[in-house]
Amino acid sequence: MWDNDSVLQRLRESLGGAEVRALAREVPCSLLLPCLAEEDIRVARNAAWVLTHKPLSEIRALPLDRLVDLALTTSDTPLRRLALSLVEKMPMCQEEMRTDLLDFCLLHMRLPQEPPGVQALCMKLAHRMCSPYPDLLREFQETLSIMQPELYKPGVRHVINKMKTIEK
Numbered sequence: 001m002w003d004n005d006s007v008l009q010r011l012r013e014s015l016g017g018a019e020v021r022a023l024a025r026e027v028p029c030s031l032l033l034p035c036l037a038e039e040d041i042r043v044a045r046n047a048a049w050v051l052t053h054k055p056l057s058e059i060r061a062l063p064l065d066r067l068v069d070l071a072l073t074t075s076d077t078p079l080r081r082l083a084l085s086l087v088e089k090m091p092m093c094q095e096e097m098r099t100d101l102l103d104f105c106l107l108h109m110r111l112p113q114e115p116p117g118v119q120a121l122c123m124k125l126a127h128r129m130c131s132p133y134p135d136l137l138r139e140f141q142e143t144l145s146i147m148q149p150e151l152y153k154p155g156v157r158h159v160i161n162k163m164k165t166i167e168k
Contacts, residue, residue, distance in 0.1 A: 024053035048082035
C-alpha cells in the first residue's frame with residue numbers, strides 16, 4: 001500500500017521505463033499530483049513521467065489548470081515537456097481556453113533553442129486552441145509560414161509540414 005512518504009521515497013530514486021510503468025499501475029494520481037510541486041526536481045519529473053503512463057481516462061481526470069500552470073512556470077525543460085504532454089492528452093473546451101497557454105505555445109513553438117519535444121507539443125496545442133476561431137487560426141498559419149524549417153530539428157520540421165497540410 002502506498003502513502004505519501006513511500007511515494008516520495010520511490011520518486012527520489014533513478015527510475016527506468018519498467019519501473020515507471022509499474023508505478024503508473026500501482027500509485028494513484030492523488031498521491032502523484034502533490035509531487036509535481038516538489039522542490040526536488042527529480043521527484044517532480046518522475047511524478048510527471050509516471051503520470052504520462054497512466055491510462056488516458058485517468059489523465060483526462062487530472063486538473064488541467066494545475067498542469068498548465070506547471071508547464072508555464074517551471075524552469076526545468078524536461079518537466080515542462082512532460083507537463084505539456086499531459087496537457088496535450090486532455091480535453092479542452094473552448095470556454096476554458098487559456099490565453100496565457102496559447103501565447104506561450106505560439107512563442108515557444110518557434111524558438112529554435114527550445115527542445116524539439118517542447119516545440120512540437122506547443123505547435124499541436126496552439127493548433128488545437130486556434131482551430132475553432134478563424135482569426136486565431138489565420139494567426140497560427142501565419143506563424144507557421146514565417147518559421148524557417150532549416151532552423152529546426154527534423155522532428156519539428158515534420159510537425160510544421162503536417163500542420164501546413166492539415167490547413168490545406
